[in-house]
Amino acid sequence: MTFDVLTRTAAVMIAAAMITVLGLAVPASGASVPGSAIEPVRECDELPKLFDLPGARTHVERAEVMDQSEPKHCYVEGYVEPAVGFQLRLPLETFTGRYLQYGCGGFCGQIRELPFPDCGGEPGGDVAVGATDDGHVSQGLEERWAADNQAARDDYFYRAPHVLSVAAKRIITEFYGAPPRRSYFSSCSNGGREGLLLAQRYPRDFDGIVAGAPAHVMGPMLGIYAPWLARTNTAANGEPIITSAELPALHQAVVAACDRSDGLADGQIDDPRACRFDPVKVQCPPGADQPHCLTPRQVAVARALYAGPKDPSGRRLFPGWQTYGSELGWDGMITPSPGLGGTSFAAWLGDNYLKYVGFPIGTPHSSLAEISFTAEQLHRLTAEGVKGNAMSLDLSEFRRNGGKLIMWHGWADPLLPPAATLDYYQRLSQRNGGFRRTQRWARLFMVPTMHHCGGGYRLSEFDPLHELVAWVERDAAPYRIIANARDAEGGVSRSRPVFPYPLRASYDGTGSIDHASNFVPAPPRRPPLDIVRWIGSSLHELPGPVAP
Known part of the structure; x- marks a missing residue:
């Protein structure tokens, strides 16, 4: 056997062992077989x-x-x-x-x-x-x-x-x-x-x-996180601090810094938690303000977005934050969107929820301009939010x-x-x-x-x-599901297997990195420690209403 064949064989054996250890049975190939056609009995x-x-x-x-x-x-x-x-x-x-x-x-x-x-x-x-x-x-x-x-x-x-x-x-x-x-x-x-x-x-x-x-986490998401995204990126005069123009440069810098964190240089970040990046790396020289770099104020906003919302005492108000690699998606979500009258999608969601949905009918409501990011406000949102959580x-x-x-x-x-x-x-x-x-x-x-x-x-x-x-x-429990990218003509330009969490996809060392068949499941690089300690953790124990 050649070295490549030995490497591939070893990778497949390791993959099979991982699937067995985690109880992930490999299903037989083929689609589900439906029954015979059922004809209507009414017109x-x-x-x-x-x-x-x-x-x-x-x-x-x-x-x-x-x-x-x-x-x-x-x-x-x-x-x-x-x-x-x-x-x-x-x-x-x-x-x-x-x-x-x-x-x-x-x-x-x-x-x-x-x-x-x-x-x-x-x-x-x-x-x-x-x-x-x-x-x-x-x-x-x-x-x-x-x-x-x-x-x-x-x-x-x-x-x-x-x-x-x-x-x-x-x-x-x-x-x-x-x-x-x-x-x-x-x-x-x-x-x-x-x-x-x-x-x-x-x-x-x-x-x-x-x-x-x-x-x-509907109530905190629409009543705290979305408004916080919008307010964090809005200056006192109502203008966005980071605009759509800066996002490509920030994203390119993040991918360049973290592409190899999964062991493969392929132009993508497989797990942003392994990324170590500080936006100061793309800060403009003193006095400059260009789309290919960030001003000190924009650096501060980017750092805040990656950190997530906290109250004045430093306690988390939501179990999430912007991930490294998501920057191109901020366009329209966090920066203004022409289709929403010049506001961002996060601002639109948050303002509507606070004005019309988030608080019990007959009680004082709020708005994007009025909301404060405190534990008190989070708790005020619970009475109505728990119905939809x-x-x-x-x-x-x-x-x-x-x-x-x-x-x-x-x-x-x-x-x-x-x-x-x-x-x-x-x-x-x-x-x-x-x-x-x-x-x-x-x-x-x-x-x-x-x-x-x-x-x-x-x-x-x-x-x-x-x-x-x-x-x-x-x-036939799913042991892998394929994710695709497409080119301008609609053809598949990259395919990758996605394995049941916490397994990750690992290149087996042979063939194209754009083809899913050349990737096998691998154990996580670190034990999953995904529970987020935040002020609203107790909401997991609150029962929601059930309709008759």
Whole structure:
């Protein structure tokens, strides 16, 4: 054998040993095999006659055959009282018994187009899909719907995804003559929060859940962290301190300093926790103010963003901070965005939450300009925020019911800090007997270089739904999921395996560093110590409300 072959053989043997030690069984190859197609037993236009469905008083207002679409399907619109709008798409010829529900991002208030995924049968045709607007319609840039409407708030906080699951399954039963064989939920951001919330509070709604970049610490995230990001980068005159123009130079300096921290020079930072970088390295010469360097004031702001919010006594107010490598994602998130009237996304989120959502109706509210970053303000946000938080560590009923959970997060997420997800997963693992036991039903995947729910400076695509279906239906637990980057023509320019946390991908020494097949799982460089000590840690023990 050549040296390269010996090296590759050794790497594969080490990888196999690591998978065995952590209890990560390697599944058989191949996609999940769906059952035979289930034909509808009703006509599509009969569905509006349904109402008052058990568990969720439901009204179907429109049902229309889309015979020019692929696949042909029955398009359904309706609402669950009082105002949870929803859409369903029910395949007419290729349905095999799976229902997939998507979550809703941001403050929701709208339903985006529902794609049909490929879960193993005819591309896109074997799954019925659904989504909800979370109980309100957003108009413009202000979320006034929540100012004095507790029912709308509760729908958004926790009720809407659940009642849609009840209504959708009953409509599917009426349309096809049988309930769905398997039900899945998949979403990111606020939708990721909804996924965790469903596992925690409604553990029988779904067999499998994908929760990407979950905004599970909702109250502190929208009421403290987002406002803090905006205020930290805003001067007294209202102008941004760091602008979009400085971000490329800062990002290039960070990657140059930390690229090799994972042992491979490949233009990406796999784990920002190994990065050691001080923005003073790109500080301008005295008197200079150029986009390729930072002024002393900009250096101070960058340091603060990497450190995260603290109260005047130095106690953390949120379990997260900006990670090294996330800098390009600050554009529009922390720096002003033309699409939001010249404000940043963080400022828009924080101001709307503080004005209209974050405090009990009838009590004094706040705003981005008024909020103070103190323990008192954090505690003031708890009364209403706990209704939407998805922080419970008790997923025992979901686990006992056979539920499977895939969490994932981009390491370069500029909006929802990956540290918060790592904090939750390690707490969950401790509650459930450690990583090995927890990974029997709940796994976390940390995607290098990815921004918020997609995009990124290297890897930009990650979708674990296919692996979730295989886990639920064939007990093929995901031992790796591929993340991709694409070139200008749409071709895959780089692929990397993402292994269940805390494993990491390690180059085996042979072949292209842009091909996933040349990477194997390796143990973490240090024991996972991801629990963040912060003022709101006790929120993990507070139960949230459950809708009837």
